[in-house]
Amino acid sequence: MSIFPIGILIALTSFVVAISHLNQSLINYYDFVALFVVFGGTIAVGVVVIPWGMRKDLILGIKDLFKGQGVTYKQVLSDCLGVVKENPSNYEKAGEGLHTQILKDGIELIQLNMDKNKILVILEERVIHYVKRRKKIANAIRSLAKYPPAFGLMGTVLGLVNVMRGVSSGLDGKQTALEMAIALVATMYGLIVANLVLNPAGELITKRIAEEESYGEIAISAIDLLAEKTSLLEAQELLNSYVPVEQRINMIDSYTSGAA
Numbered sequence: 001m002s003i004f005p006i007g008i009l010i011a012l013t014s015f016v017v018a019i020s021h022l023n024q025s026l027i028n029y030y031d032f033v034a035l036f037v038v039f040g041g042t043i044a045v046g047v048v049v050i051p052w053g054m055r056k057d058l059i060l061g062i063k064d065l066f067k068g069q070g071v072t073y074k075q076v077l078s079d080c081l082g083v084v085k086e087n088p089s090n091y092e093k094a095g096e097g098l099h100t101q102i103l104k105d106g107i108e109l110i111q112l113n114m115d116k117n118k119i120l121v122i123l124e125e126r127v128i129h130y131v132k133r134r135k136k137i138a139n140a141i142r143s144l145a146k147y148p149p150a151f152g153l154m155g156t157v158l159g160l161v162n163v164m165r166g167v168s169s170g171l172d173g174k175q176t177a178l179e180m181a182i183a184l185v186a187t188m189y190g191l192i193v194a195n196l197v198l199n200p201a202g203e204l205i206t207k208r209i210a211e212e213e214s215y216g217e218i219a220i221s222a223i224d225l226l227a228e229k230t231s232l233l234e235a236q237e238l239l240n241s242y243v244p245v246e247q248r249i250n251m252i253d254s255y256t257s258g259a260a
Contacts, residue, residue: 004065004204011196034155034186041151042144042193050140054133061137064208065201071097073247076215077239079103080222081251084235087226098130098212099219106223116227120220127216134209142202145194152190159183218242 019026050058064070076099083091083103089111091104102123109119163171163179171179218239225235233252240248 002064002066004200007200008196028181029185029188031155031159031182031185033158034152034182034189037155037158037186038148038151038189038193041154042148042198045147046144049144051136054137057133057137061134061141061205064205070208071099071211071215073215073218073243074249076218077243077247077249078251080218080239081232081236081249083107083222084225084230085232085251087229097215098127099215102127102216102219103222106219106226110223110227116224119227120224123220123223127213127220130216131209131213134212135206138202138205138209141198141205145198145202148193148198149187149190152187152193155186155189156183159186214242 016026019029052058076097079093079099080103088107091100091107093100093103105126106119106123109122159179160183163176163183166179167176221239221242222235225238230238236249236251
């Protein structure tokens, strides 16, 4: 399970516990006007600032929020070293991921007898542009986080205008305080949407993009080694240099034990 929904669940649980400690009912923190202003306004701005022409990247970004860890360094190393060892004429590895596409494209270019240096330049450009596209989505989501607090304040102002009208019509002190409390709920909604949903979502997508970029760089190195017909041992030691010690793999021993 992804850490994003887990984090939201922990935060919401904390809010419920805090409200219960105050001997308050959750219904006291619901207001239709506040909900409509904050969420409606945020969605409206999202339509403007999110690059909808990049729908595929947007969908990938949203998927990243709700899927588990996904590909690990060990899996990437295993895929890359498998390519170096098998020297395949094509690559049909199942699954998504930047490194998978880079391996597939690199093998195709090698089969076309293209110059190795040109192959590496092409693959590096593909990684760069892939990362740029994905970062546009992450930046758009993080920039969207600026707006919910403003819409929350707008909802509070609408509530206070309603309170002042009530006071002018003879609203008593108890009812006035209650109406003011309801008005402040809109500000709370805005802060929750910005700091519990949008900002963490943007940060998590950015983190996943950085991981994919690292995976893509490892795949490019694997293609370089494949083009040079490097031995599996040398390729293993070089590619292991890209990852933390605990993520390194030893395919030589696994193949040796398998043959035995």
